[in-house]
Amino acid sequence: xxxxxxxxxxxxxxxxxxxxxxxxxxxxxxxxxxxxxxxxxxxxxxxxxxxxxxxxxxxxxxxxxxxxxxxxxxxxxxxxxxxxxxxxxxxxxxxxxxxxxxxxxxxxxxxxxxxxxxxxxxxxxxxxxxxxxxxxxxxxxxxxxxxxxxxxxxxxxxxxxxxxxxxxxxxxxxxxxxxxxxxxxxxxxxxxxxxxxxxxxxxxxxxxxxxxxxxxxxxxxxxxxxxxxxxxxxxxxxxxxxxxxxxxxxxxxxxxxxxxxxxxxxxxxxxxxxxxxxxxxxxxxxxxxxxxxxxxxxxxxxxxxxxxxxxxxxxxxx
Amino acid sequence: xxxxxxxxxxxxxxxxxxxxxxxxxxxxxxxxxxxxxxxxxxxxxxxxxxxxxxxxxxxxxxxxxxxxxxxxxxxxxxxxxxxxxxxxxxxxxxxxxxxxxxxxxxxxxxxxxxxxxxxxxxxxxxxxxxxxxxxxxxxxxxxxxxxxxxxxxxxxxxxxxxxxxxxxxxxxxxxxxxxxxxxxxxxxxxxxxxxxxxxxxxxxxxxxxxxxxxxxxxxxxxxxxxxxxxxxxxxxxxxxxxxxxxxxxxxxxxxxxxxxxxxxxxxxxxx
Numbered sequence: 001x002x003x004x005x006x007x008x009x010x011x012x013x014x015x016x017x018x019x020x021x022x023x024x025x026x027x028x029x030x031x032x033x034x035x036x037x038x039x040x041x042x043x044x045x046x047x048x049x050x051x052x053x054x055x056x057x058x059x060x061x062x063x064x065x066x067x068x069x070x071x072x073x074x075x076x077x078x079x080x081x082x083x084x085x086x087x088x089x090x091x092x093x094x095x096x097x098x099x100x101x102x103x104x105x106x107x108x109x110x111x112x113x114x115x116x117x118x119x120x121x122x123x124x125x126x127x128x129x130x131x132x133x134x135x136x137x138x139x140x141x142x143x144x145x146x147x148x149x150x151x152x153x154x155x156x157x158x159x160x161x162x163x164x165x166x167x168x169x170x171x172x173x174x175x176x177x178x179x180x181x182x183x184x185x186x187x188x189x190x191x192x193x194x195x196x197x198x199x200x201x202x203x204x205x206x207x208x209x210x211x212x213x214x215x216x217x218x219x220x221x222x223x224x225x226x227x228x229x230x231x232x233x234x235x236x237x238x239x240x241x242x243x244x245x246x247x248x249x250x251x252x253x254x255x256x257x258x259x260x261x262x263x264x265x266x267x268x269x270x271x272x273x274x275x276x277x278x279x280x281x282x283x284x285x286x287x288x289x290x291x292x293x294x295x296x297x298x299x300x301x302x303x304x305x306x307x308x309x310x311x312x313x314x315x316x317x318x
Numbered sequence: 319x320x321x322x323x324x325x326x327x328x329x330x331x332x333x334x335x336x337x338x339x340x341x342x343x344x345x346x347x348x349x350x351x352x353x354x355x356x357x358x359x360x361x362x363x364x365x366x367x368x369x370x371x372x373x374x375x376x377x378x379x380x381x382x383x384x385x386x387x388x389x390x391x392x393x394x395x396x397x398x399x400x401x402x403x404x405x406x407x408x409x410x411x412x413x414x415x416x417x418x419x420x421x422x423x424x425x426x427x428x429x430x431x432x433x434x435x436x437x438x439x440x441x442x443x444x445x446x447x448x449x450x451x452x453x454x455x456x457x458x459x460x461x462x463x464x465x466x467x468x469x470x471x472x473x474x475x476x477x478x479x480x481x482x483x484x485x486x487x488x489x490x491x492x493x494x495x496x497x498x499x500x501x502x503x504x505x506x507x508x509x510x511x512x513x514x515x516x517x518x519x520x521x522x523x524x525x526x527x528x529x530x531x532x533x534x535x536x537x538x539x540x541x542x543x544x545x546x547x548x549x550x551x552x553x554x555x556x557x558x559x560x561x562x563x564x565x566x567x568x569x570x571x572x573x574x575x576x577x578x579x580x581x582x583x584x585x586x587x588x589x
Contacts, residue, residue, distance in 0.1 A: 063513065118514035121485040125518060128481040146514070155521045156478070157503060162514040 030110055031070050031141040033091075034098040038135040038151055040293040041091060042123035044300045047268035047291060048079045048087040049120055066116035067170050070141060071109040072101050077116065078170040084307040085261045086171055089300070104143065112164035114147050122160035126153040173284060173305040180280035181208040181253045183223065184245035187272035187289070189238075193225060194266045196236040201229025203309055205256040208279055210248035211240050222246065227259070244274070255283045255308035265289070265304040273299060283308030319385045319450070321349060322417035323378035325431075328407035331377045334370060335404060337552050337581065339397040341368050346451065346459060347400075348392040350374065351383055357459055364586045366545050369461050373578040378416070391418065392456045393448040395429065403431045403444045410435045410442065421445065462584050464565050469497050469537040471505065473560040473572065474520045476553035482518050483507060483547055489516060492588055493543040497522075497564060498536040509543070525561055537564040540588040546570075549583040 035041065051064045069076040074092040093099040103110055126135045138150040146161040197204060207224040214220070221237040240246065265287040269275065272289040279285045285306045290299035325331060338345065338356055346357040354377050356370040374381060385391050407414040412435035421428055427450050433442040473479065486493060490509040498504050503519035552560075552574045563571040567587070574581040 115511075115513040118489055118511070118516065121488050122516050125482050125485050125516065128484075155503075156474070156482075156518065158482070158516060158518040160514065160516045163512070165513075 029100070029140050029142045030102055030104070031075075031139065032098060032100045033075065033093075033096045033139040034137070035096045036134055036136050037294060038123050038137040039127065040095075040295045040300075041137060042120065042127070043271060043293045044089050044091065044291055044302065045077060045116070045120060045123065047271065047289070047302045048077060048089045048264070049116060050079060050081075050087075050264050051117065063115050063117045065113050065165075066119075067111060067113050067167055068147065068164075069109055069111050069170065070101060070103070074099075075139070076170075079116065080171060081261065083171060084258070085264075086173060086305040087264055087302070088170070088304075089302045091300070092298075094298075095295070095300075110141065111167065111169055112147070113167035114162040114164060119149065119160065119162060122149055122151065122158060125151060125158045126156070171305075173286070175278050175280050175284055175286050175305075178280040178282035178284075179249040179253075180247075180278050181210070181250055182245075182247040182276065182278040183208065183243045184274060184276050185243045186274055187269040189242050190275060190277070191266070191269040193223070193236055193238060193242075194269075196234065197225050198227045198229040198231050198234045199259065199263075200231055201227040201234075201259060203227070203256045204259050204262055205254060206279060206285065207252065207254040208248070208277075209252040209254075210246075210250075224254075250281055253279050253281055255279065255285070257285060257306050257308055261306045265306070268302060268304075272302075319391060319418065321381075321383045321391050322415065323381040323383075325404075325407060325414040325416055326375065326377055326379045328404050328414055332401065332404035332408055333555060334372075334579070334581070335397055335401050337554055338368050338370055339401060340548050340551050341366055341583075343397050345395055345397050346392055346456075347395045347448075348390065348456070349378070349381075349383060350388070350390040351381065354378065359459060366548070366586065367462060367584040369582045369584070371580055371582075376578055387453040387456070390456075392451040393418075393427070393429070394451065395446060395448050399446040403433075403446060406442055406444065407431070407433050410440065412436050412440070418448075418450075461582075462569065462571075464563070464568060464571065467565075469499075469535055469564045471497060471522045471524050471562055473562045474505070474522060476550050476557075476560060476574075479507070479520075480547065480550040480553060483543065483550065486516055486518075487543050487547065489514075491543055492540050493546055494538060494540050495562075495564070495570065496536070496538040499524075499532065500534050500536070525559075537566045539564055539566060539570050541570055541585050542588060545585055549574075549585065552581055552583075555579075555581065 049064055067078040074090050076088060076090045079087045133153055135151050135153040140148040147164050149160040151158040205226040209222055211220040211222040219239045222240050223238045224235060226235045268289050271291050273292045274290050276288040287304040289302045291302050293300060338358060342358045348355040348357060352374055354372050354374045358368040383389050383391060410433050412433060415432045417430055419428060419430055427448055428445040429448050431444045483493060486509040490511055494508045496506040503521055505520040505522045506517050508515060508517040549572050555574060555576060557574045557576050559575045561573045569587060570585040572583040
């Protein structure tokens with residue numbers, strides 16, 4: 001596990017850096033990963049960056065930290081808010097043109113915390129110039145050194161050094177610990193549903209029910225969102241036709257969640273193709289977003305876990 | 319004291335005004351037969367100064383200018399007024415005449431612009447109040463004189479640098495600019511906090527000032543990132559060259575140069 005490192009300890013001077021990474025830098029590295037399009041990585045990580053430019057505060061006062069997990073299967077970035085919220089974005093090893101992971105002996109993964117806000121500014125550093133130009137990215141991690149990201153666009157190079165901080169491993173949420181109801185829906189449809197609610201309210205109630213058509217009610221609702229705010233009560237309801245797939249292990253599950261903790265998952269729908277929503281009878285909500293990027297070979301998975309509010313528990317066991 | 323002229327290309331003058339307005343609205347306009355200057359300065363030590371000098375023909379044609387001070391006239395002017403007039407001039411696409419006069423028997427001088435649209439005989443008159451400066455007061459405004467030990471280089475494309483530094487602004491208020499002639503990528507912009515740093519390296523070239531650049535020279539300065547970003551707005555002028563002069567311990571100067579026009583930004587340093 002990496003320990004604290006000084007930001008001034010970047011292991012390269014501008015004279016040595018050639019943009020592709022000289023072998024003297026990659027020897028003894030725990031991780032060297034190379035990819036030719038930083039924009040793809042930026043668009044995936046953007047979905048878990050909760051504090052963004054629309055904040056009223058000066059950005060550097062609201063820096064966001066993320067847990068980085070390096071393993072043979074890829075690089076995972078996790079953002080947590082207490083024990084009620086977790087967002088995870090994984091960059092699979094197969095995404096990278098080069099992925100060399102050499103952990104210390106007897107360790108399967110390396111975990112540390114970094115400043116995700118600075119990383120995002122770095123990934124976007126060349127954006128806004130020539131939108132068709134590709135920015136190559138190299139990620140290097142060495143024990144005792146800052147997490148290093150190198151970007152190259154034409155003749156210009158950017159190097160980002162992020163201090164690695166000790167941290168606990170990310171929380172592990174288990175959706176299967178209780179019976180759940182699960183839906184697969186297109187992001188567009190879900191975004192429309194969430195567009196109808198009142199964002200001035202503190203929480204949103206999500207209701208997923210197994211629809212049983214009857215003669216009197218041939219198209220019963222299966223998904224309902226309810227908010228109660230200063231503007232009154234809003235409710236939006238959808239039947240089965242909105243969803244591509246359903247799996248209901250309980251006739252009805254309904255819980256309320258703080259709206260602020262749901263919003264990141266909703267915002268991420270803008271770059272999502274489809275999402276799988278799962279809510280279990282213990283009050284755990286999960287979104288699995290399949291993110292679309294410029295890189296079309298496979299979608300990237302971004303996952304959100306949100307824990308229901310305790311004080312407004314409503315559990316229907318029907 | 320007399321000044322009247324035809325505005326040469328309102329669009330060009332408007333662009334210059336729009337660029338320097340971002341620094342400050344109060345400005346000294348100094349017109350002479352050969353050169354016209356816009357001077358933005360202040361008493362405080364830690365503020366930026368901008369000295370813009372152009373050959374008068376770029377801004378004014380058929381110029382008639384006469385004064386007791388070597389036919390130079392200097393006046394304090396509000397740039398947003400000037401911008402408004404020039405924007406009207408650009409929209410109307412006709413002739414814009416300008417003259418310095420006192421209105422209606424009062425002693426207050428105005429710069430009066432008359433915009434005429436030839437096809438429809440449309441007249442627009444706009445008066446900008448100005449304060450004419452005496453030769454004595456004018457002599458107090460002197461372009462900063464800097465020590466000779468400095469490092470000069472050509473800036474990379476300002477728009478590119480602007481995009482990069484805009485992102486760096488989110489991380490810190492202070493931007494470090496480092497030049498090291500020893501390196502292949504000699505110019506480095508960087509920001510740093512306790513949790514991370516970002517450095518961007520550029521290839522640069524150097525102006526030949528008669529002496530070849532010594533091989534192992536370096537200079538590092540720190541500037542206020544927002545002030546630096548304001549200078550980069552000058553990319554809109556599409557300069558031929560932008561020369562950056564680093565005076566360690568003193569100042570950072572950017573000369574944005576086009577034919578017969580130079581905008582010079584003098585930035586204070588942070589220590």
